[in-house]
């Protein structure tokens with residue numbers, strides 16, 4: 477890493493929570509009692525530790541602020557743990573009456589400031605943690621649907637569904653912590669999105685608590701009864717209601733999983749081959765193409781790889797700038813697999829056995845944990861993502877990298893496509909650079925702003941393919957959806973949340 481990004485200045489150790497000054501709770505006593513009357517006093521938490529734990533998400537800046545006690549963490553005035561959809565509604569009713577802000581909180585894995593305890597114009601703000609809404613409500617094996625409460629974490633959802641022979645097939649990198657409600661609220665996309673779809677493709681219905689009362693959407697798999705309001709609720713990031721239950725499409729558990737890895741010469745050729753797979757209906761359930769820099773790092777981290785021998789082998793086969801393509805098929809897929817591998821071979825792809833794909837699978841949730849070690853070592857490390865149509869993918873790739881280089885000098889920028897469609901694909905960038913010890917927060921804020929501007933300029937890409945908008949991307953939303961689009965969202969918010977208690981500052985700012 478040092479040879480790629482240069483020397484770094486190791487960081488101060490993480491400050492213990494006790495070193496972080498937590499402002500006293502501003503929750504008025506009569507509000508606290510009214511909420512406690514709904515959920516029970518033991519489910520209203522005001523201890524500094526409980527409030528700090530839910531004071532933000534997991535972005536680089538969130539982690540950095542936790543390391544700098546003086547950086548100022550917006551802390552909620554209380555954490556409320558409702559035990560049922562009815563209690564969520566009753567808590568909202570109290571918050572409307574007492575004009576208290578509410579931040580819905582699932583796994584707290586937001587990387588865009590979606591769970592920042594920002595109070596806006598409210599005197600106090602609570603975090604509504606849905607961890608007690610953790611049940612599988614029902615399974616309909618005939619329709620292949622299931623209803624899950626919003627606070628169910630992804631591994632628990634899979635465990636409960638597998639007892640009925642089903643899977644959701646939604647495996648984002650935040651799988652271990654994130655929740656069903658969070659997935660719906662942010663239009664999440666999992667690693668097997670090519671096979672199972674994005675989370676919104678899985679949702680057949682939602683139940684929300686809103687300041688105007690309960691709202692249930694979704695009676696049929698498809699409908700021509702006006703615009704699909706489910707799609708307004710999905711992706712509303714807690715600004716239009718608290719999702720309490722989600723009805724999802726489920727699929728039978730696959731009986732097998734098959735892996736392959738292929739090396740392709742160069743990013744342009746690699747992304748071209750992924751486009752062909754997508755347009756010919758041959759994408760594997762997991763299809764993930766890394767660019768040259770990400771491939772080099774991946775192969776080195778895989779350890780067992782004799783990287784130089786491999787490079788010589790690939791070079792002899794015409795692959796001088798290897799880009800790793802990881803593929804995984806779930807269930808019976810022999811025909812699709814054969815056709816896909818034939819297409820890749822005819823496009824110059826070199827088969828690498830299944831070993832690199834299995835190595836990726838083993839480490840796929842570990843990457844984020846390395847962030848803490850990298851932070852300790854003085855590295856600025858963060859990810860950002862976007863998507864666009866195939867014809868603009870190369871332009872977007874170049875623009876984001878140029879913008880990051882302009883701000884950061886010589887960062888290591890890695891990129892992959894892991895969500896592909898007939899008409900385009902996502903781009904996911906990982907950036908590493910020595911942290912500026914004088915102004916670490918400003919350093920990344922400027923780099924991220926430059927990348928966001930590069931994405932938004934001429935509407936070349938979306939400000940988020942799956943991380944959502946939160947507070948961090950809110951300034952760029954209008955460039956994408958127009959003033960009119962913003963007015964439509966604001967009008968919807970006024971309709972369900974006239975006093976603006978829900979997730980202040982998120983999505984539309």
Ligand SMILES: Cc1cc2nc3c(=O)[nH]c(=O)nc-3n(C[C@H](O)[C@H](O)[C@H](O)COP(=O)(O)OP(=O)(O)OC[C@H]3O[C@@H](n4cnc5c(N)ncnc54)[C@H](O)[C@@H]3O)c2cc1C
Pocket residue numbers: 533534535579580581582583584585586587589590591606626627647648649650653654655656657658659660661662663664665666667713714715717718719720844942943944946979982
């Ligand atoms: C290491 C790491 C890897 C990640 N990888 C992926 C990935 O592969 N794919 C992907 O899509 N995302 C990824 N993310 C982003 C994040 O995990 C997703 O946005 C996820 O959907 C958030 O779920 P959560 O339960 O943690 O929600 P939270 O972080 O708790 O909340 C996210 C937003 O949704 C709102 N919200 C949460 N629950 C509800 C509810 N019940 N009702 C209304 N609003 C609610 C919150 O207020 C907030 O605005 C990653 C994040 C990290 C830290």
